[in-house]
Amino acid sequence: MILSRAMALVSLLLLLLCMGAARKNNKAGRKSPRLQKLLTGSGHGFCGIFLLLTGLAHGIAAGRRPGMISGKVAWMLLLVLVIFSLIARKRLSGPWRRLHRYLAIGACLLVAVHVICAGAGIF
Numbered sequence: 001m002i003l004s005r006a007m008a009l010v011s012l013l014l015l016l017l018c019m020g021a022a023r024k025n026n027k028a029g030r031k032s033p034r035l036q037k038l039l040t041g042s043g044h045g046f047c048g049i050f051l052l053l054t055g056l057a058h059g060i061a062a063g064r065r066p067g068m069i070s071g072k073v074a075w076m077l078l079l080v081l082v083i084f085s086l087i088a089r090k091r092l093s094g095p096w097r098r099l100h101r102y103l104a105i106g107a108c109l110l111v112a113v114h115v116i117c118a119g120a121g122i123f
Contacts, residue, residue: 007058014051015111018044019104045085052082067118074110081107 055075062068081103088096 001061004058004061004063007054007061011051011054011058012111012115014047014054015108018047018051019108045089048078048082048085052078065118066120067114070110070114070117074107074114077103077107077110 052075055071055078059068059071059075062071081100084103085100
């Protein structure tokens with residue numbers, strides 16, 4: 001249970017860090033070159049893959065608990081997002097960025113639903 005909660009916390013922090021790429025031009029990003037590098041480029045991709053792995057570890061460690069179905073759906077959308085990102089890594093065109101953005105927003109919404117469902121003890 002402790003491992004599951006630790007992985008959930010790490011996953012949530014990684015999700016927030018990945019979503020920080022959308023806000024890369026904020027004050028904190030301009031003040032810290034390290035943070036700017038982490039939010040963009042290879043750091044962003046590494047965070048996405050690590051998020052997928054910690055989410056999987058969280059799901060395995062949590063076992064059969066409330067929120068399992070919503071967690072699987074959220075994890076599968078993250079998997080689709082990472083696979084599409086690896087395939088279209090070199091394409092930074094408008095349609096790809098738009099698809100990436102929509103999938104990321106969908107993943108965030110599903111993670112929020114998962115947190116609410118797991119906390120309330122429903123599916």
